[in-house]
Amino acid sequence: MEGAEPGVVPAVESTADDITAMRIRGAAAIADAAAEALATQAERSTADTPTAFERGLHAAAETLYETRPTAVSLPNALRYVLRGMDGDTVADLRSSTIARAERFQRDLAQAQDRLGEIGAHRLQDGDTVMTHCHSTDALACLEAALEAGKELEAIVKETRPRKQGHITARQLREWDVPVTLIADNAARRYLDRTDHVLVGADSIAADGSVINKIGTSGLAVNARERGVPVMVAAQTIKLHPDTMTGHTVEIEMRSERELLADEERAAIIGEDLEPETTGDDDEFAATDSGLTVENPAFDVTPPRYVDAIVTERGQFPPESIVTLMRELFGELTDDPWNDYSSH
Numbered sequence: 001m002e003g004a005e006p007g008v009v010p011a012v013e014s015t016a017d018d019i020t021a022m023r024i025r026g027a028a029a030i031a032d033a034a035a036e037a038l039a040t041q042a043e044r045s046t047a048d049t050p051t052a053f054e055r056g057l058h059a060a061a062e063t064l065y066e067t068r069p070t071a072v073s074l075p076n077a078l079r080y081v082l083r084g085m086d087g088d089t090v091a092d093l094r095s096s097t098i099a100r101a102e103r104f105q106r107d108l109a110q111a112q113d114r115l116g117e118i119g120a121h122r123l124q125d126g127d128t129v130m131t132h133c134h135s136t137d138a139l140a141c142l143e144a145a146l147e148a149g150k151e152l153e154a155i156v157k158e159t160r161p162r163k164q165g166h167i168t169a170r171q172l173r174e175w176d177v178p179v180t181l182i183a184d185n186a187a188r189r190y191l192d193r194t195d196h197v198l199v200g201a202d203s204i205a206a207d208g209s210v211i212n213k214i215g216t217s218g219l220a221v222n223a224r225e226r227g228v229p230v231m232v233a234a235q236t237i238k239l240h241p242d243t244m245t246g247h248t249v250e251i252e253m254r255s256e257r258e259l260l261a262d263e264e265r266a267a268i269i270g271e272d273l274e275p276e277t278t279g280d281d282d283e284f285a286a287t288d289s290g291l292t293v294e295n296p297a298f299d300v301t302p303p304r305y306v307d308a309i310v311t312e313r314g315q316f317p318p319e320s321i322v323t324l325m326r327e328l329f330g331e332l333t334d335d336p337w338n339d340y341s342s343h
C-alpha cells in the first residue's frame with residue numbers, strides 16, 4: 001500500500017560524511033551539526049504519511065549516530081530532537097521537529113556561554129593556562145575571562161596526530177593571547193610555568209571519569225604530580241547517561257594513516273612501496289611485517305586527577321557529577337532510532 005520508503009536526504013549523508021572525516025569535529029560542533037541535519041531531514045522529507053516521515057527521521061538519526069562513537073553529545077542531541085517530534089500529521093511532525101532542533105542549538109550556544117562565565121571565575125589575572133586539543137567549551141572559559149579584563153597566557157599542546165592545537169592557537173592569537181605552542185611530549189617541562197590545565201570532554205562517565213582527546217590522561221597525571229589543577233570544561237550534553245547503568249564509553253580507533261604515511265611505513269619495514277598499499281583503504285594491506293600501528297582518538301582520565309568539571313549548571317568535583325546526571329537524564333537512555341533500525 002505504501003510506496004518506497006522515503007530515504008535519508010542527501011544533506012544528512014553529507015553531514016555524516018563531514019563528521020566521519022572530521023571536517024566537522026569537537027563534541028559540541030558535532031551535536032550542533034547533528035541537530036541541524038535532523039531539522040534539514042524534517043524540512044526536505046517527501047514522506048506523505050506520518051509513519052513514513054518518522055521512519056525517515058529515525059533513519060537519518062541512525063546515519064548520524066554511526067559516524068563517531070565516543071562523543072556522547074551526538075546521541076544526546078539526536079535523542080533530544082527525536083523526543084520533540086510530535087503530532088498526527090506530517091505538517092505537525094515537521095514543524096515540531098524543526099522547532100525542537102532550533103531549541104537544541106539555541107540552548108547549546110547559551111549553555112556554552114554560561115559555562116564560560118563560570119569557568120572564568122577560576123582563572124586569575126596573569127594566569128598561564130595549558131590546553132590540549134581544541135575545545136570550544138574550554139575556549140569559552142578563556143574568552144569570558146578575557147572579557148572580564150583578565151590577562152592570560154597559553155601553552156598550547158600541538159595534539160598529535162591531527163594537530164587540533166593549531167586551531168586553539170589560532171583562536172587564542174585572534175584574541176591577542178600570547179601563545180607558546182609545544183610538542184605534546186614537552187608538556188611536563190612546561191607544567192612548571194602553568195597555573196591551570198584546561199581541557200574539554202567528549203564524554204563524562206557517572207564515576208566522574210573524563211573521556212577526551214588522547215593524551216589528556218597523561219597530561220592530567222603529570223599535572224597532579226606537579227600540583228597544577230586540572231579543570232574540565234564540559235556542558236551537560238557531554239554527560240554520558242548509559243554509564244549510570246554500567247556501560248563503558250567506546251574509544252574510537254582511527255585510521256593508521258593518520259599516524260604513518262605509506263612511504264614512512266615502507267621505510268620502517270624496509271620494503272619498497274607496493275601498489276596495493278597506496279589505495280584508498282583506511283588500513284594498510286595486511287602483511288607479515290610485524291609492524292602494528294594503533295591510533296586511539298581518545299583516552300580516559302580517572303576522576304582522582306581532575307579538580308573540577310565546569311558545566312553550565314555550576315562546577316562540580318568529578319565524584320559528584322552523577323547527581324547532576326540523574327537529575328538531567330533520569331533513567332531514560334533508549335535509542336529511539338533503533339526501533340526502525342534495519343540491522
Ligand code: RUB
Pocket residue numbers: 025026027028029071132133134135136137138164199200201202212213233297
Ligand atoms: C575533540 C576533543 C575535544 C572535545 C570537546 O576531538 O577531544 O576536546 O570534543 O570539544 P576530535 P568541545 O577533534 O577528535 O573531535 O568543547 O568543542 O565540545
